[in-house]
Amino acid sequence: xxxxxxxxxxxxxxxxxxxDASYLQANGPNQHTQSPIVTGTSVVAMKFKDGVVMAADNLxxxxxxxxxxxxxxxxxxxxxxxxxxGGDVSDMQYLDRHLTELGIDEAxxxxxxxxxxxxxxxxxxxxxxxxxxxxxDPLWNHLLVAxxxxxxxxxxxxxxxxxxxxxxxxxxxxFGGMLAQPIMRRYVPDEAAVAGVSRDxxxxxxxxxxxxxxxxxxxxxxxxxxxxxxKDGVELRENEKxxxxxxxxxxxxxxxxxxxx
Amino acid sequence: MFRNNYDNDSVTFSPQGxxxxxxxxAEAVKQGSVVVGLTSKTHAVxxxxxxxxxxxxxxxxxxxxxxxxVGLAIAGLTSDARVLSNFxxxxxxxxxxxxxxxxxxxxxxxxxxxxxQLNTQHYGRRPYGVGLLVAGVDETGPHLFEFQPSGLxxxxxxxxxxxxxQMARTYLEKNLDQFAACGRDELIHHGLRALKETLVQDRELxxxxxxxxxxxxxxxGKKALEPFKVHDGPDVKDWINSVxxxxxxxxxxxxxxxxxxxxxxxxxxx
Numbered sequence: 001x002x003x004x005x006x007x008x009x010x011x012x013x014x015x016x017x018x019x020d021a022s023y024l025q026a027n028g029p030n031q032h033t034q035s036p037i038v039t040g041t042s043v044v045a046m047k048f049k050d051g052v053v054m055a056a057d058n059l060x061x062x063x064x065x066x067x068x069x070x071x072x073x074x075x076x077x078x079x080x081x082x083x084x085x086g087g088d089v090s091d092m093q094y095l096d097r098h099l100t101e102l103g104i105d106e107a108x109x110x111x112x113x114x115x116x117x118x119x120x121x122x123x124x125x126x127x128x129x130x131x132x133x134x135x136x137d138p139l140w141n142h143l144l145v146a147x148x149x150x151x152x153x154x155x156x157x158x159x160x161x162x163x164x165x166x167x168x169x170x171x172x173x174x175f176g177g178m179l180a181q182p183i184m185r186r187y188v189p190d191e192a193a194v195a196g197v198s199r200d201x202x203x204x205x206x207x208x209x210x211x212x213x214x215x216x217x218x219x220x221x222x223x224x225x226x227x228x229x230x231k232d233g234v235e236l237r238e239n240e241k242x243x244x245x246x247x248x249x250x251x252x253x254x255x256x257x258x259x260x261x
Numbered sequence: 262m263f264r265n266n267y268d269n270d271s272v273t274f275s276p277q278g279x280x281x282x283x284x285x286x287a288e289a290v291k292q293g294s295v296v297v298g299l300t301s302k303t304h305a306v307x308x309x310x311x312x313x314x315x316x317x318x319x320x321x322x323x324x325x326x327x328x329x330x331v332g333l334a335i336a337g338l339t340s341d342a343r344v345l346s347n348f349x350x351x352x353x354x355x356x357x358x359x360x361x362x363x364x365x366x367x368x369x370x371x372x373x374x375x376x377x378q379l380n381t382q383h384y385g386r387r388p389y390g391v392g393l394l395v396a397g398v399d400e401t402g403p404h405l406f407e408f409q410p411s412g413l414x415x416x417x418x419x420x421x422x423x424x425x426x427q428m429a430r431t432y433l434e435k436n437l438d439q440f441a442a443c444g445r446d447e448l449i450h451h452g453l454r455a456l457k458e459t460l461v462q463d464r465e466l467x468x469x470x471x472x473x474x475x476x477x478x479x480x481x482g483k484k485a486l487e488p489f490k491v492h493d494g495p496d497v498k499d500w501i502n503s504v505x506x507x508x509x510x511x512x513x514x515x516x517x518x519x520x521x522x523x524x525x526x527x528x529x530x531x
Contacts, residue, residue, distance in 0.1 A: 120362045
């Protein structure tokens, strides 16, 4: 028997010829993440008078390939907050596991039922992201965190892979920043306007944004998740479909692909 | 001659199942001057008697602010208390840094509880020779916790530790029902009265030897905080006077009508 562990489980040399072990040697330095691989596109969210609405489609792209069409990119935390993930999907899954653990630790730690609210969660995640970018090994995500703050007011904030934080009555990551944000800003241009927006209105605006994004963002999908967080908890619907699409404008678009006209 | 063989370290049980080193540490708490803590629905109050080592020296601090929303009172070895207090300050700051929130009291107290318990289970270490009352306000309202050198921690409605603290506890137990509904100054008043009970015959509450720490909610049901503040010297004058006036009124009432303690309707002329 061959007692060298590196030879175990390999094809037999006498049958298949000498094993090419060159790939086992690490040549060059270890590399940190240089770019995301499997990615999710935009996350959009806006506040309304009693809470926050958020949406993200269910697509995980591999480059320009629509590789996974059933990936849920919004998760809940402690039934009181929601987090939307844009960017790398494996880093999202890492954060998801991390947050599950955090949630369990928090729940056990305190009998009085202290839970991290959305503000606490956002602070924690932005610290985590900043810490990782400071190691030159960033988690390649752009997050939206929504929920209620300690005074039970709607809370919405973003944190990106550099640890940059941002807050606004409406927020969008990725392409949504260009395509959805102007639409949402028509309804909530500032913090004062939030009080005038009802839940149904906000949901309607978000659905509209998802439609525009599907029209114009080539890495998007018509199946999406929609989450509404209020003081009563989180309502997460993960299999929404875009309705009443109209592609009538499509044949008027010129200047792409192999068109000659 | 009798000699105790089971008190050389804190890891050895006596045949009766006792750990003498821990009990000695509890004894150090009883040597410290008395501190009283009590809570209402809106406030948590700490009151303490300070001692001076000699006539010409200053008085030893008994109350410490830990964070905006937490303070503590100590009975026992001050230097041990400072170690715990510094640790608690650090933990509170790190909670604000990582989560942007005020440290929940229950959590903070369990941290020092664990820290102290560790000392009772390692050879070559000694228990902290100090008892604490930790008062503060968090998301769930005002709280008071008692901490002992053994690592035991428990939430209390009202509590007193230190020399002759039994007298204060008796007062607190007798008046417990009233505390919940008390306002800020009423609660301080009860605290000082409990403190007064522990004094020996010819001692008085004075501006020099009395400390009062207050933390609370500005309004019941709202989040606005009245941050923990230690009041010393001139700040406690009015409170001390109100307790003294009452005592005077009681003694004169006793002399006049021989009614004694029966005069429950507290007559405070102000």
